[in-house]
Amino acid sequence: MNTPKAHLVDDDEAIRDALSWLLSSRGLPSATYPAAEDFLAAWTPATCGCVVLDMRMNGMSGLDCFDALLDRGSTLPVIFLTGHGDVPLAVATLKRGAFDFFEKPLNDNELATRIGEAMALDALQRAANATLDSVNARVSRLTTRERQIMDLVLAGKYNKVIADELNISMRTVEVHRANLFEKMQVKTAVELANLFKTGR
Amino acid sequence: MNTPKAHLVDDDEAIRDALSWLLSSRGLPSATYPAAEDFLAAWTPATCGCVVLDMRMNGMSGLDCFDALLDRGSTLPVIFLTGHGDVPLAVATLKRGAFDFFEKPLNDNELATRIGEAMALDALQRAANATLDSVNARVSRLTTRERQIMDLVLAGKYNKVIADELNISMRTVEVHRANLFEKMQVKTAVELANLFKTGR
DNA sequence: GGGTCGAATGTGGATATCCACAATACGCAG
DNA sequence: CTGCGTATTGTGGATATCCACATTCGACCC
Missing domain, CATH: 1.10.10.10 (Winged helix-like DNA-binding domain superfamily/Winged helix DNA-binding domain)
Incomplete structure (x- = not known):
């Protein structure tokens, strides 16, 4: 089981660094990835914490990355960042299971708080799943x-x-x-x- | 326990009537209210089905009506309609527990389908709550x-x-x-x- | 054929649960 | 004081659960 981290995926280095620093000041560990492909290459089922995902990036989009995570069975809470307001897209991603959705420019403190909440939820879900897996193993x-x-x-x-x-x-x-x-x-x-x- | 209905709350009569007719053609009963105040006056804990709520109306807004329902302990699924896209508002209402959020002009068939799903969810929740109430009464x-x-x-x-x-x-x-x-x-x-x- | 596993069954004895019938004590309300 | 509800306890007997020890049978594999 890996250390829980906020996984920050954004092709904008300034945003990655600012967020990473802010989370660090709150005692929340983070890891940064300049592209969705980088994060997906590093992802394993044991990856813990949450994902902060920019919607529009060079290469793979945030939404495609989200879909790939879901396809792999990831339960990591995902927070989307977007610079272009689009109600149907926001609604659709939330209904698809995204944890939250923020428009830029970012309210950094609110985002950091939600990241903390997302990571807490991930911890709870993992504990519940561990119990369930143990029971299922016995049943099998x-x-x-x-x-x-x-x-x-x-x-x-x-x-x-x-x-x-x-x-x-x-x-x-x-x-x-x-x-x-x-x-x-x-x-x-x-x-x-x-x-x-x-x-x- | 009342008949499950789609409660249509919109000050635009054309929309109320068109929706009511569409739902009727799908065998889904509905009731129409020209104002949020009218719906709230008619609401009781036994009201079943779902609510379709226009976000901006003369008099009380859809959001205030939603808050009032939550304050009263209503568990009715609520679908919001809005003519003005606003990502933070959409995200906030969904996080507050709204069932769905549609921008006008409406995709009538998609909306009707979601209304059907909302009503089915309400039925499931009510059945579960009835069981829970019965158990709690015995415990008391x-x-x-x-x-x-x-x-x-x-x-x-x-x-x-x-x-x-x-x-x-x-x-x-x-x-x-x-x-x-x-x-x-x-x-x-x-x-x-x-x-x-x-x-x- | 021999070994393993799963399913099935019995005997005898111990412990756990259930309850009819019976009784006492305490607190509270009228 | 009386009546009621709740908590407590005992006796004796019936039913349910648990299990050590033992056995047989069938399917499958080496």
Whole structure:
């Protein structure tokens, strides 16, 4: 897992440097890229923080870069900067999932605040996803039968009822139940249910 | 609970009528209001569907009307119409929770489609809230002790452990447990946990 | 054929949950 | 004082869950 940073992507060096300096004065680490292609080349799924993306750049546009990030499954919050107001474009990018949208000239303090908020959101999302991934990994290790039993346990059914529905003995239900609890790393059915609190 | 309708708020009668007719041809009921004040006077928490709100009107503006709805706790999806492009305003209203934002002249078919989507979202949200309200009503009827026991049951603890932690007998835990299960209308601890799947 | 894995089942015993029936104590309202 | 609601506790018995130890069967691979 990498250090969370604000990834600043703008072909205007003055803006990159000014922003980087401002964020540094707020204790927010940053990395700068003069072109969208540079950022995409450096991006990995473990890249953390947020992206500040100029809409219009030489080479690849900010919007195309955003699309490429989405295609790769990136969940990084993206803040767009633009020098040319265009309502449908602003609306469309926000609906597409962009975190925010700023027109130049920039209100630096407001932008820095939003960058902080975007990075905090990224941290929260990553923590939630780590939990979800861990649960999903455990589920993937269950056998077909164990998975079946788990779904019925999660529906609140007694072992006896489960046995009737699947036409097997209660003892077999108990065995599968014990095995799945071990694989899911829980001791009780309620603990199991709690694993799926935000997972479904 | 009222019939779900697209509530069309615009001081331009031609737009109200054209939209109402278009939605009618798609089987979407609508109601029209020539002023924001008229819509707010008619609004109740049971109003369903969505709101289509012109940004600039004589009298109260669309944005003030939106704020008033939010103040009253309305969850109706709101689609804004505007004749004057303004990126910061569009971005701000979307961030404030508006469902969508359209510039005039309108692309009628796209707007009608979005209205349909907004109404579907409202229906989903209302169903989810009904469930949540029902669960909360049941929780509100629990005694202090029953609530305490419930939290520990939901943490997956055995009755014996709960008794130790609260310094009471296991029999007392059983009694409270039985009482709270009855009030919460569940038969097993897993059913109870499932009530809070999306409630927390 | 031998080994592994998953599914199935049984016995016997321990622990956990559930509850009818019964009772006491305390706080509060009329 | 009486009645009501809540909290607490016990007895005895039934049902549910858990599991050590043991076994068999079928599918698949070497």
